[in-house]
Amino acid sequence: xxxxxxxxxxxxxxTGRQVTLACHQTxxxxxxxxxxxxxxxxxxxxxYSYGVQDTNKGEVSDGYSVSRSNTxxxxxxxxxxxxxxxxxxxxxxxxxxxxxxxxxxxxxLTVL
Amino acid sequence: xxxxxxxxxxxxxxxxxxITINCSYSVGISALHWLQQHPGGGIVSLxxxxxxxKKHGRLIATINIQEKHSSLHITASHPRDSAVYICAVRxxxxxxxxxxxxxxxxxxxxx
Numbered sequence: 690x691x692x693x694x695x696x697x698x699x700x701x702x703x704t705g706r707q708v709t710l711a712c713h714q715t716x717x718x719x720x721x722x723x724x725x726x727x728x729x730x731x732x733x734x735x736x737y738s739y740g741v742q743d744t745n746k747g748e749v750s751d752g753y754s755v756s757r758s759n760t761x762x763x764x765x766x767x768x769x770x771x772x773x774x775x776x777x778x779x780x781x782x783x784x785x786x787x788x789x790x791x792x793x794x795x796x797x798l799t800v801l
Numbered sequence: 802x803x804x805x806x807x808x809x810x811x812x813x814x815x816x817x818x819x820i821t822i823n824c825s826y827s828v829g830i831s832a833l834h835w836l837q838q839h840p841g842g843g844i845v846s847l848x849x850x851x852x853x854x855k856k857h858g859r860l861i862a863t864i865n866i867q868e869k870h871s872s873l874h875i876t877a878s879h880p881r882d883s884a885v886y887i888c889a890v891r892x893x894x895x896x897x898x899x900x901x902x903x904x905x906x907x908x909x910x911x912x
Binding site: 747793 | 845891
């Protein structure tokens with residue numbers, strides 16, 4: 690069965706360190722998205738991609754970057770982690786025509 | 802004021818009850834999603850709709866574009882329906898995945 694997986698599921702890091710969260714999907718979807726979920730804010734879009742070599746900024750992109758070198762993967766990098774980036778991160782993908790979203794299980798990141 | 806408002810924020814029901822969760826939005830939209838998130842778990846897409854009504858098992862979603870309102874109904878509720886239900890909209894002319902999310906409705910169904 691097709692799926693979308695995130696790793697690591699839990700990570701604790703220190704302020705200033707670089708962190709990369711992985712997202713891998715086997716749906717062969719062109720569209721991939723990264724969201725963060727925080728109490729009181731709900732889900733917010735960080736970055737998204739509509740295909741290989743395409744990346745776009747979302748609502749809360751400062752301090753984050755993504756790259757899309759193949760269809761399956763969209764890693765999210767925090768160049769210099771800050772405590773404000775402590776959150777639960779969700780990756781999602783969707784087909785070009787249906788628009789239905791498929792989410793990963795989430796990655797809980799704690800920045801100390 | 803949030804562009805997507807859900808009500809109620811919290812809902813407790815007895816097993817078997819009919820449940821309604823509401824979503825109101827203030828922008829023009831091209832699609833509306835209903836999502837389900839179990840405690841500590843991932844997010845599952847229940848429905849995506851742009852008009853009318855959709856049904857899947859015991860779940861029914863309706864949307865009224867003119868009134869900018871959508872409802873999610875659960876018939877014959879069960880404890881396994883306990884979860885957070887999230888409404889999200891795609892602005893008219895907006896891109897897929899670039900959604901505005903509501904803050905969710907936490908549902909607890911007691912046996």
